[in-house]
Amino acid sequence: MIAYIRGILTSIQDESILIDVNGIGYEIVCPNPFVFQESMNKEIKVTTYHHVREDAQILYGFKDEEEKYLFTKLISVSGIGPKGALAVLGSVDINGFVAAIEREDDKFLTSFPGIGKKTARQIILDLKGKLTHQFSITTDSDNQKENSVPIKEIGEAIEALKALGYTEKELKHIQPELQKLSAKDTDEIIRKALSLLMK
Template sequence: MIAYIKGKLAYINEESVIVDVHGVGYELVCPNPYIFQPSINNEVHIFTYHYVREDSQVLYGFKNEDQKYLFTKLISVSGIGPKGALAILGSVDIPEFIRGIEQEDDKFLTSFPGVGKKTARQMILDLKGKLTSMISITTKEIESNSTQENVQDLNEAKEALKALGYTDREVKSIIPQLQKENLESTDEIIRKALALLMKN
């Protein structure tokens, strides 16, 4: 099992990053590749999960061990594959997701692409009580993190930006920066996003 890759970040695209390790380029499929943008052409340390099936082998890359751990738990849930797990990880932070599981928040969980009520209930059944003790965050951090409304505002802002003609790639590239801001409404998120996009 390949636990992590350490090398020079050579390239970033919409779904993956390429890490050069002594002349060999490793492609790592990531939840949000653009989160590594500040490290382009520099050395990176990316945690990996080697996904092996009869017809394919894929290396998935993660910013930290908690993200990697959550990915492994998500793909163990019936109805969720790697693509579904990446979609969840790419649009929510871990404390917020755990809070949704622990509070059995079906509405929050079904806001993710491809997650219906049946899959949301399966996630709650399989994961409740199994994440808070093993991921390196506290219950207090879970409770104090972004609310469901914040996520909904972000999702609405993303759709608005796409409607304005920005590509999915352009929008994804600024999500990490938007998540760091203390923005309280969809309008504020859109204004900040437009300012960031104009700089890029």
């Protein structure tokens, strides 16, 4: 099992990064490759999960051990494969996601691509009570509600920007910045996104 890769970040693509390790290039599939942009052409260490199938061996990369841990737990749930887990991790606040599982928030969980009601219930059944030792979650109900809002609003903003003609690559590029916003209003997120896209 390959637990991490250390080398020079030479390329960032829509779904993966390329790291040169002593002349060997490792392609690593990531939830959002653009979180590594500040490390372009520098040496970095990427936490990895080595996924082996009959027809392929794929390296999945994460910004930290917590993200990797949640990935491994998600793919253990019936109905969620690596692609589905990556889609969740690419657009979620991890602590907010764990809090949603603990409060059995089906509506929040089904806001992610590929997760229907049946899969959301399976996530709750399989993971409730098994993640809180690894992640700190907010117990205050108002704060939990706040945690569940941004994902929906960011999703709406992303769809609106796609309708304006912006590409998936451009939007992935700015998503890490959007997730840092305190704004909860879709229009405000769109305005901030447009200012980032025009830079």
